[in-house]
Amino acid sequence: MPTNRLEAFSDGVLAIIITIMVLELRVPHDANAAALWRLAPVFLSYVLSFIYIGIYWNNHHHMLRLTERVTGGVLWANLHLLFWLSLFPFATGWMGENHFAADPTALYGVVLFMAAVAYWILQRTIIAGQGDGSPLARAIGGDWKGKLSPALYAIAIVAAFRATWLSQLLYVAVALIWLVPDRRIERFVAAEVIKRR
Amino acid sequence: MPTNRLEAFSDGVLAIIITIMVLELRVPHDANAAALWRLAPVFLSYVLSFIYIGIYWNNHHHMLRLTERVTGGVLWANLHLLFWLSLFPFATGWMGENHFAADPTALYGVVLFMAAVAYWILQRTIIAGQGDGSPLARAIGGDWKGKLSPALYAIAIVAAFRATWLSQLLYVAVALIWLVPDRRIERFVAAEVIKRR
Amino acid sequence: MPTNRLEAFSDGVLAIIITIMVLELRVPHDANAAALWRLAPVFLSYVLSFIYIGIYWNNHHHMLRLTERVTGGVLWANLHLLFWLSLFPFATGWMGENHFAADPTALYGVVLFMAAVAYWILQRTIIAGQGDGSPLARAIGGDWKGKLSPALYAIAIVAAFRATWLSQLLYVAVALIWLVPDRRIERFVAAEVIKRR
Amino acid sequence: MPTNRLEAFSDGVLAIIITIMVLELRVPHDANAAALWRLAPVFLSYVLSFIYIGIYWNNHHHMLRLTERVTGGVLWANLHLLFWLSLFPFATGWMGENHFAADPTALYGVVLFMAAVAYWILQRTIIAGQGDGSPLARAIGGDWKGKLSPALYAIAIVAAFRATWLSQLLYVAVALIWLVPDRRIERFVAAEVIKRR
Numbered sequence: 196m197p198t199n200r201l202e203a204f205s206d207g208v209l210a211i212i213i214t215i216m217v218l219e220l221r222v223p224h225d226a227n228a229a230a231l232w233r234l235a236p237v238f239l240s241y242v243l244s245f246i247y248i249g250i251y252w253n254n255h256h257h258m259l260r261l262t263e264r265v266t267g268g269v270l271w272a273n274l275h276l277l278f279w280l281s282l283f284p285f286a287t288g289w290m291g292e293n294h295f296a297a298d299p300t301a302l303y304g305v306v307l308f309m310a311a312v313a314y315w316i317l318q319r320t321i322i323a324g325q326g327d328g329s330p331l332a333r334a335i336g337g338d339w340k341g342k343l344s345p346a347l348y349a350i351a352i353v354a355a356f357r358a359t360w361l362s363q364l365l366y367v368a369v370a371l372i373w374l375v376p377d378r379r380i381e382r383f384v385a386a387e388v389i390k391r392r
Numbered sequence: 393m394p395t396n397r398l399e400a401f402s403d404g405v406l407a408i409i410i411t412i413m414v415l416e417l418r419v420p421h422d423a424n425a426a427a428l429w430r431l432a433p434v435f436l437s438y439v440l441s442f443i444y445i446g447i448y449w450n451n452h453h454h455m456l457r458l459t460e461r462v463t464g465g466v467l468w469a470n471l472h473l474l475f476w477l478s479l480f481p482f483a484t485g486w487m488g489e490n491h492f493a494a495d496p497t498a499l500y501g502v503v504l505f506m507a508a509v510a511y512w513i514l515q516r517t518i519i520a521g522q523g524d525g526s527p528l529a530r531a532i533g534g535d536w537k538g539k540l541s542p543a544l545y546a547i548a549i550v551a552a553f554r555a556t557w558l559s560q561l562l563y564v565a566v567a568l569i570w571l572v573p574d575r576r577i578e579r580f581v582a583a584e585v586i587k588r589r
Numbered sequence: 590m591p592t593n594r595l596e597a598f599s600d601g602v603l604a605i606i607i608t609i610m611v612l613e614l615r616v617p618h619d620a621n622a623a624a625l626w627r628l629a630p631v632f633l634s635y636v637l638s639f640i641y642i643g644i645y646w647n648n649h650h651h652m653l654r655l656t657e658r659v660t661g662g663v664l665w666a667n668l669h670l671l672f673w674l675s676l677f678p679f680a681t682g683w684m685g686e687n688h689f690a691a692d693p694t695a696l697y698g699v700v701l702f703m704a705a706v707a708y709w710i711l712q713r714t715i716i717a718g719q720g721d722g723s724p725l726a727r728a729i730g731g732d733w734k735g736k737l738s739p740a741l742y743a744i745a746i747v748a749a750f751r752a753t754w755l756s757q758l759l760y761v762a763v764a765l766i767w768l769v770p771d772r773r774i775e776r777f778v779a780a781e782v783i784k785r786r
Numbered sequence: 787m788p789t790n791r792l793e794a795f796s797d798g799v800l801a802i803i804i805t806i807m808v809l810e811l812r813v814p815h816d817a818n819a820a821a822l823w824r825l826a827p828v829f830l831s832y833v834l835s836f837i838y839i840g841i842y843w844n845n846h847h848h849m850l851r852l853t854e855r856v857t858g859g860v861l862w863a864n865l866h867l868l869f870w871l872s873l874f875p876f877a878t879g880w881m882g883e884n885h886f887a888a889d890p891t892a893l894y895g896v897v898l899f900m901a902a903v904a905y906w907i908l909q910r911t912i913i914a915g916q917g918d919g920s921p922l923a924r925a926i927g928g929d930w931k932g933k934l935s936p937a938l939y940a941i942a943i944v945a946a947f948r949a950t951w952l953s954q955l956l957y958v959a960v961a962l963i964w965l966v967p968d969r970r971i972e973r974f975v976a977a978e979v980i981k982r983r
Binding site for chain 3: 397400401404405407408409412415416464467468471474475478479481482485486489490493494495496499
């Protein structure tokens with residue numbers, strides 16, 4: 196089975212998630228800058244989540260470029276990932292509207308953690324289907340980002356109840372880690388795709 | 393007429409249905425775990441519906457892989473299926489917000505039942521257009537899952553007014569029946585697609 | 590310019606319109622059949638609008654199959670059509686929630702009328718770009734459905750203030766006119782597409 | 787990396803933005819023309835934003851026709867553009883519901899300004915990746931529209947606090963500037979695409 200319909204469906208879901216998140220930014224009744232200012236925490240959490248969904252879309256895009264066979268297992272592992280990502284608008288809205296309070300901050304971390312685990316499961320499912328010398332396995336290599344992220348999310352979840360600012364800092368830090376371009380993987384993907392033609 | 397635009401449109405509608413269902417999970421005003429806990433029934437019904445839409449997307453994907461001609465009849469049978477699936481967010485929200493009360497539980501069963509009937513009609517329409525030796529007819533074979541499911545939904549609808557827990561059990565059971573991978577069909581589809589090239 | 594991205598964008602917008610219309614069917618707080626019954630008018634207007642959007646998607650699909658060049662004019666004529674279709678959720682919700690009162694019924698007719706006009710403009714723009722012997726011009730022929738529909742919508746708009754039931758009857762009648770399969774056009778499109786290969 | 791998945795994702799996001807904007811047009815409870823009339827400012831701001839998103843989709847479409855390589859930088863520049871466009875529904879709703887008051891009018895200008903800057907960054911990123919003799923660089927030429935628009939938005943932001951009508955006039959004027967078909971670019975794109983085959 197080719198990957199195009201899986202990509203199209205995932206793109207659709209990710210596009211909707213990233214866009215309906217903005218609906219949590221409710222139009223205030225007052226027409227002054229103060230009303231806007233009160234939305235600052237919701238806006239900031241929207242920006243953070245937008246970047247996270249962008250990172251997932253980006254990585255998902257690269258991963259599927261190195262995937263050829265879509266099995267039933269891959270379909271369900273992908274839906275599992277989309278499930279956790281679909282909770283982003285809820286977690287983002289709750290955290291933003293409560294000005295980064297402890298419980299919502301922890302929940303945000305739980306959603307991030309579960310999405311990272313789901314991504315890892317999808318990755319392993321694809322690699323298992325590719326057998327030895329899997330191009331995806333070689334592309335991700337040690338995958339230190341994929342291993343470090345859930346660990347930092349776990350710390351952030353615990354920290355939420357003691358020092359919420361630390362959790363927020365960790366969420367931003369992990370996003371930055373992924374934003375730094377990883378030219379090595381990009382080059383690998385390009386080389387691999389050219390080779391196959 | 394090729395199937396690609398039908399797939400694209402169906403993917404779009406399914407992606408939106410699966411994502412707007414999460415909007416029923418309304419952000420609570422309180423920032424504590426108790427507020428989250430009160431959302432548990434809505435969350436559980438969301439998980440169930442997410443899995444059901446995932447199953448439909450999955451089966452729809454396989455079915456269209458074995459379809460070549462899209463006639464006007466297929467277009468409308470497909471829209472009919474999408475209509476019933478579009479009622480999932482409503483039925484899910486009503487059942488979740490009322491903590492699996494009798495009437496909403498029965499309605500959820502009605503929507504499941506009608507979606508199953510609509511899927512069956514779409515299947516028959518495609519098979520009728522393929523004529524004798526239809527690859528789709530051979531792929532689905534006896535189609536015991538497709539026949540058992542509406543029967544179980546019908547039992548669940550009646551049970552809702554006596555033993556609501558039984559209805560819920562049946563909804564979960566049918567989902568599990570479909571989740572168990574059907575390697576036979578998957579292999580058939582793969583073989584059929586290769587043969588045609 | 591090829592038509593594929595225009596199709597993809599239109600499919601996306603139509604898929605979203607058809608799906609967000611269901612959001613007007615608000616989850617009732619009471620968990621009994623009476624609460625559901627009160628939603629009947631909203632549900633009926635949803636069914637009608639679902640069928641109309643389905644008809645538009647269907648016709649749009651056929652029209653673009655006979656279109657090869659997408660000019661700037663076609664892009665904007667298409668956006669103009671999507672604009673009027675995007676008002677369906679609003680007009681549907683207003684008519685349903687007010688139990689088919691006069692003013693909302695008239696507005697529904699105005700939106701239907703404007704969408705029909707926009708469709709006609711899009712059709713003329715494509716035909717003008719194809720020059721003499723336009724395959725689309727030959728496919729639609731006399732286009733009696735396209736000419737009759739706006740006339741009936743106009744009657745329905747006026748009738749809304751005197752006999753609202755007549756307007757509703759006309760909306761249903763026009764939908765039925767389009768639902769009756771037009772095998773002639775379907776065959777023409779198929780023949781034309783085969784010829785070009 | 788080919789551009790098709792970037793286009794599909796952008797199409798999805800733009801289709802959703804253009805469609806959820808209409809949700810700000812809330813269904814009134816009263817069933818009379820007066821209730822509809824009160825929505826006029828929200829409707830007008832919806833029309834303006836619909837046209838702006840249409841222009842962005844149109845230009846984005848042309849730009850990507852002249853783009854061959856999608857680098858990580860292009861992916862993120864594109865997401866950055868989508869981020870600012872995703873704030874259209876919010877800015878549109880706030881401006882419309884407050885009858886074009888000063889602060890919301892200024893915010894609308896800020897969103898337009900930032901989107902224009904993001905578009906310019908995306909354009910520069912693509913051109914930089916194409917190196918000397920970039921077809922995109924030659925297609926846009928002096929790009930007077932792209933340079934004039936942010937300047938006019940900046941004036942409109944300042945004007946909002948003195949003469950709000952001037953801001954509105956400028957927003958409409960810039961939209962008209964882009965709506966006037968630019969046959970030169972269209973012809974260039976067509977010629978370029980033919981040449982490459």
